[in-house]
Amino acid sequence: MQVTETLNEGLKHEFKISVPATDLDAKADAKLVDLKDKVRINGFRPGKVPVSHLKKIYGRSVMAETIDQTIRDTNTQIFTDRGFRLATEPKITMPTETKEVEELLAGKSDLTYTVSIEVVPPIALADFKTFKVEKPVVDVTDADVDEAIKRIADQSRPYAAKSEGAKAENGDRVTISFKGTINGEAFEGGTGEGIQVVLGAGQFIPGFEEQLIGIGVGETRTLQVTFPKNYASEKLAGQPAEFETTATAVEAPGETVIDDEFAKTLGLESLDRLKEAARARLTTEFATATRQRVKRALLDQLDENHRFEAPPSLIDEEFNLMWNSIKAEMDSAGKTFADENTTEDDAKEEYRKIADRRVRLGLVLSEIGEKNKITVSDDEVGRAVIERARQMPGREKEVWDFYRNNAQALAQLRAPIYEDKVVDFILELADVTEKKVSKEDLFKDEDAEKTAA
Secondary structure (H helix, E strand, O other), X not given: OEEEEXXXXXXXXXXXXXXXXXXXXXXXXXXXXXXXXXXXXXXXXXXXXXXXXXXXXXXXXXXXXXXXXXXXHHHHHHHHHOOOOEOOOOEEEOOOOHHHHHHHHOOOOOEEEEEEEEEOOOOOOOOHHHOEEEEEEOOOOHXXXXXXXXXHHHHOOOEEEOOOOOOOOOOOEEEEEEEEEEOOEEEEEEEEEEEXXXXXXXXXXXXXXXXXOOOOOOOEEXXXXXXXXXXXXXXXXXXXXXXXXXXXEEEEEOOOOOOHHHHHHOOOOOHHHHHHHHHHHHHHHXXXXXXXXXXXXXXXXXXXXXXXXXXXXXXXXXXHHHHHHHHHHHHHHOOOOHHHOOOHHHHHHHHHHHHHHHHHHHHHXXXXXXXXXXXXXXXXHHHHHHHHHHOOOOOHHHHHHHHHOOHHHHHHHHHHHHHHHHHHHHHHHOEEEEEEOOHHHHHOOHHHHOOOO
């Protein structure tokens, strides 16, 4: 066998490999000898079929298997000997001319092919004991609990009919019936009966609720509105419409008394139990936000301490996924890059930087996990599936079956678990200090956290 490296540019390599026909023929004959004891051919006793006869019947298919196995074994040896970690699947180029293929399958010519690869560069890991991470901590106060309960009470507040002749005000609940038209034509989903609207709540498309202020019971108004450009229905998005609307009831909001009886309407024994539940929920919310901030800070340090050339093909793949998603969102919303105070070229450059960061961090986290034997057990993945199923009441079996029969979906569940375990491993080594912050400070960078890898 002869191996010649024909390309060595950065992370890209290409090899030309030649395997003598005699080697292939010997391997194929060995397979035929093994096959002799497994096939049954009329006129021959078991195990007594001559190899020459088997070659006439199965020679081409056995040679094809031999070539495939030889290529896989040879490539593995080349990559292992050179310590390569592949970034993508190798690209193999074989002879395509009919005559060449026929001679190869007949064992009359050498196997000559090229294999092109892109590799992951060696990654020198930083000393994580030198990392310093600040952990923002927020205590749940009684005022936070009271505010949370008040929000629940506001959502549960009672409404009572206003006096005869009274007009709707902001905050009132108006019951309406309406018929919508676009260019004089009714459209699907444009009619409604007995629909309750809380004025000022922003439940309807912009401009709809505002035009109901001052309406009285039995009064009919024609509301002029325009569907948002990012409206879910493409047929309606950006379209001007008219709604002939009649108010059938106008109600004023009442006050909800926050006491034991209110707690019981929520399925809890007492107000104290409601406060405990609200405090527990806030504690979880704050802890989740803290985790996001700590993880982002850690990823930033990993990024700063591991600057290397990431495989271009992986960057391209990550960039294309992001870019296609961004373009789809912008098209749906009817927005342009000018609306975002940028240009398409500048936006591409920015997202390519993000793609590069994500790929490098993914490779670094993988390297840390491999070197420290961090794994995700089937039980951990199973618990994640159960949690997903709980989030969809009534469809638990459907969710369970989906993941059980979809290896890619399971891998998508496993990946964030693995990442979190690696992050926890680094945090155990890093110098983590707590810092008390306000609730506002904890959540002010929430949007930025969502871009973290």
